[in-house]
Amino acid sequence: MNIRRNQVIAFLQIVFCVLVLLTCNRDPKTYVVIETKFGPIRVMLYVSTPHHRNNFLQMTTIGYYQGLLFHQVVPDYFIVGGDPDSKNSPRSFVLGNGGPGFDLNSEIGSPHLRGALAMMRAPNAREKQSSGSVFFIVIGKKITDQELDRYEKEKGIKYNAAQRKLYKKIGGAPWLDNEYTVFGEVTTGMDIVERISKLPRDKRDRPKEDIHMQVRILN
Numbered sequence: 001m002n003i004r005r006n007q008v009i010a011f012l013q014i015v016f017c018v019l020v021l022l023t024c025n026r027d028p029k030t031y032v033v034i035e036t037k038f039g040p041i042r043v044m045l046y047v048s049t050p051h052h053r054n055n056f057l058q059m060t061t062i063g064y065y066q067g068l069l070f071h072q073v074v075p076d077y078f079i080v081g082g083d084p085d086s087k088n089s090p091r092s093f094v095l096g097n098g099g100p101g102f103d104l105n106s107e108i109g110s111p112h113l114r115g116a117l118a119m120m121r122a123p124n125a126r127e128k129q130s131s132g133s134v135f136f137i138v139i140g141k142k143i144t145d146q147e148l149d150r151y152e153k154e155k156g157i158k159y160n161a162a163q164r165k166l167y168k169k170i171g172g173a174p175w176l177d178n179e180y181t182v183f184g185e186v187t188t189g190m191d192i193v194e195r196i197s198k199l200p201r202d203k204r205d206r207p208k209e210d211i212h213m214q215v216r217i218l219n
Helices: 002-025 050-061 145-155 161-169 190-197
Strands: 030-036 039-045 070-074 078-081 116-121 130-138 182-188 214-217
Touching: 030 050, 039 050, 039 190, 050 130, 050 182, 050 214, 070 190, 078 190, 145 161, 182 190
Parallel strands: none
Antiparallel strands: 030 039, 030 214, 039 182, 070 078, 078 130, 116 130, 116 182
């Protein structure tokens, strides 16, 4: 009887150790991939913006973004997508104001570094609420210390040493800081983002070639 009991205890100890190892090795972050005709864009969502992250995951889960367009592209600035009106929309239709029928309270904090994933502001937003679905990915440009000093003064914000280093090394769009909620960042696929941003576009910055997206959760 004691032998049987000892075997059970030993088995449970092994199971516990395996579970601990699995927990330790598991990445606590959440990733999504935005599939395009040019390749995938992999994005990590921030735990520091739970409202935006959970909304993006929910919208992805119900298939909201499937088949929507990147409807606005500007080289060295950003690409924009997620307007539900962009699905099968005529080229004459003005895009960017569509949404799921609700806005998100802002969670402003992270800077708009190269690769930042942020939500557009809701139409007629007060207190900088975000759109419920329209997002953008930042490309931007490299920024100097003098420029950052100016943005700090204009916006009443303060960049730490790490943020300054990144703005100078990889670039971004600090003129957007303190205006929009950044809730994630591109981990792979910035070459795809840049390729999309440089496509021929019309006077509204809509690509002349429709760029559809498919979004799915990776973990």
